[in-house]
Amino acid sequence: MIKRYYCFYFTSERVIVMAISALDKIDMNKFVYGDESFNFIPAPYVLNSPADQNDFHNTLIHIQQHKNPKISRDKYLKRLSMVETILPDQIKTAQTILESPKKNAKSWSSNYGTHGWHRYVGRFPPHLVRALLNYFQADSNDIVLDPFVGSGTTLVECRLLGIPAIGIEICPLSAMISRSKSQYTLEMADYLPELIAEFEEFYKTSWANFIGTRDLATVSYEEIIARPGNYIEAFTNYEKWFIKEALLGVSIAIEFATRLNGNLKDLFLVALSSKMRSIGNVDVDVVRAEYSKKPREKVDVLDLVVKQLKKMRKSIIDSYMSHSDFILDKDSIKVIENDVLQVNDIDNESISFIITSPPYGVEAISYLRTHLLSYRTLDHFLGVDPYKFGANVIGSEYLPSEVPEVTDFEVAKISKTYRDFFDQVLKNNLNKNMKVRTLMMMKFFEDMRKVAERFQKWLKTGGKVAFVIGNNKIGNTIIPTDKIISEIFQWYRLDLIKSINHKLKSNNSNSKVPWQDRIIQDEFILIFQKAG
Known part of the structure; x- marks a missing residue:
């Protein structure tokens, strides 16, 4: 196997990422933090990954570099994501110690630490969350919010890195999983x-x-x-x-x-x-x-x-041994069991960063019915009928079959892409299933409008949002989800500052959806910043 080293060249306009074969024997694999640059060895799954993953991995490593650091060098280098070792001092990152990837690993494991405690469809990789936290330089003085916390990936990473965090989750089982995975002692x-x-x-x-x-x-x-x-x-x-x-x-x-x-x-x-x-x-x-x-x-x-x-x-x-330099008390993590659109106990301008991925693509599967037996047997504790509760979930399949007019939703007033797309879709002769799916997506974007309005209130001025979203399909027609979301957020003075397009992949059987390729065309990591 030819080992690849990584080098980042900073120019006035862009960053050029180069993968250099070890056979070239050129020592240019530098990680820049402040006025210093460090040689580093990427994690094995970065070195061994398929070629179609290289650009994405390079991007995630690159965004963790900072010319104006706010976290001490030694502490920050240990919290890097997708990096195995910092040279020349052979500093192992905390993630590498906890994940302990095999040298021949070709893909990351999403189950390190407490992440792997419970099967959960559609959760995003902790490596991505950690890279985003480092991109934001979030620390113990910040509060991170995940309004669709699911099984708690964002909360677990925040707990490990010593960053106070709040998660909102409407599904009782998911909320319990999140609490358990992030509030251990x-x-x-x-x-x-x-x-x-x-x-x-x-x-x-x-x-x-x-x-x-x-x-x-x-x-x-x-x-x-x-x-x-x-x-x-x-x-x-x-x-x-x-x-x-x-x-x-x-x-x-x-x-x-x-x-x-x-x-x-x-x-x-x-x-x-x-x-x-x-x-x-x-x-x-x-x-x-x-x-x-x-x-x-x-x-x-x-x-x-x-x-x-x-x-x-x-x-x-x-988790404690590998992250002893960072980890905070369990009370630094809070889980709110409620609908994000009904939450009233988050102070305005109290949130530094938001990292989340709303239900998309797998929403028609219904998260609650995926865990049907858990809800049935744990009803004494959860108190939820998965066949009745689902209508309250954003992205739910439990919707009326009658399709309203496009302009019946407020989002139509602020997103031209939304209006144009659904006007065209509704001109087609849709079967019953496609009508329901069309309504589901129309309602989803209206919910996202309400969510964006809340983000604007909760975020501090200059605060950032990382929004992981997929371009779903209605039949064979791709929904321009990224454009619609960007227009919605822009309306609420949340400016798009970066967009990363990639198909997120995981070797984790807990998150694979066998038919998801037929539902999701592309996935985007959209980064927004609240304007002053």
Whole structure:
């Protein structure tokens, strides 16, 4: 393998990025920070990546350079993203220590630290978030907001780098995952072995007390639901979703969770929820929860949850050890469980930076129904019916089938691209599904208008927004999402200062969507700044 080194040449108008073969033996791989420049070795997945990733990787590394630094050199170099080592002092970045990529890695892992605690469709790579935080030079004096926090990628990166952050999330399960992944403590890690021992004893005792000398095969599903201490309500076709062994195991685990409180309860429930696709009769390769063609034969809920708790404990310890120079107290992270359009407890001009990716492309899949079994079995804690709650979610598929006029939405008054595009689309003879999708996208942009209005209020003057968005399709027609969003934001004095166009890729099975290429044409990282 030919090793590539990287060099950045600054000119008065632009940056020229060059990939130089090690065979050239030219020592020009420099990273510029202030008045100094440093040799560096990129992460293995940068060196080994396919050619179509080179420009994107180069860009993400480049935007982390600063001629006017505000963070101390030694601290900043350690928090770099996608960089393995700073030379000549052989300084390993905190991300490299935590991620520990193999030398032959061809793609990044989105599961380092607490990021990999739970399967979550559509989450963006933590490497991107870290690069953006470094581009903004966000530090402990700032507050970062993610108004569509999902499973908490932005919050986890902010926690690791010692940056106070707020996440807003309407879906209860997602909010719980975000809290758990970002509000862990070393004390929790220290207590987990004791918790595991308590859970094992409780599980085995509860199982023995209920089954006694009976064969589980002779026990009915109704008896398991009627078991004293069970909190799972019978739901449609529950006997198809779980074999008896699995249903009883989940029931006992949930009963144990009722004895826990706070972040420890969240952590335990996330561990259980994360294994739900290995517990239920679910096709693991299908994003929506669907019956598996071959029901599971043996399911050991105790073993699955205990192994997950042990992995989670290790990732907490690893996070603290690798990021000891940065990490702040768990109270530096706040999760607001609400609709971003209904939140009223964020002060005006209190937010330094916003990093987010609203629901797009996979919105028609419905995040809630993707985690159907978690919502059904954890209903005692979450209190949500995924078939009724979805209408409140931005980008939801739960919409009326009647298509309104383009001008019925306020966004039509401020975005010419929106007007022109949807006027043309509605002239076509759309089938029922296309009509619903058209309405979904029209409403999505109206919601984005309301979101932009809130961004303008919450951001400090000069504050920046990183908005990751995809150009969806209606049928075979590409929606110019980036242009519409830019026009909306501009209306609210949020000026576009940078646009990065790339198809985000991940080797993380937790975020792959098999048919997403048919939905998303291009993805953009749009950077806006609030005008004075």
